[in-house]
Amino acid sequence: FPAARRVLIYMVLSYVALVIVNNSTIEYENMWIIYTPMFIGVYVISRWIDSHLATQGKKTENEAQNAIDQKGFGD
Helix, strand or coil: CHHHHHHHHHHHHHHHHHHHHHHCCCCCCCCHHHHHHHHHHHHHHHHHHHHHHHHHHHHHHHHHHHHHHHHCCCC
């Protein structure tokens, strides 16, 4: 479920970023000046994390398949 993994990563990072910004002393009249670049950065970081998790998953699958191929099926 790659889409669910991406959403989960984005939600966790967004929540953490919102908590940090809202608990900071930054107070603008229009907070979207802070929120817009923050959410863009969260999106970029979440996609980067997801791509690394996906490549690790593929490596594990490939290693498992190579082990099966070397042993033979049913050995």
